[in-house]
Amino acid sequence: MNQSFLNRKLTQILGILLGTGIALLILRGLEILTFIPGGVILLLLLGAIALGIFSYFQRRLWRF
Template sequence: MNQSYINRKLTQILGIVLGMAIALWILRGLGILTFIPGGVIWLLLLGAIALGVFSYFQRRWWRF
């Protein structure tokens, strides 16, 4: 696998997870999705942050 392919996929997954977390947060704040616990939204946000850090180090460290 090409390294730029992996970076592109990680960036796409980061965008999807972050977008889902923000959309859920907004919809829950508006009262539309009140049944979703806050912990799920926090897990999505922390997962997006972890993917961003992983993607950054993937680009920086050539052996990774």
């Protein structure tokens, strides 16, 4: 697998998770989506942060 392909996919998944988490958080705050538990939104945001950290270290440290 090409290094730049992996970086692009990780960045795309990071954007999707972060965008979805923020959108759900805003919609829940406006009381439109009140049935979604806060834990689900927290897991989405934590997953995005973890993926961002992984993507950063993969780009900076794992240069084969």
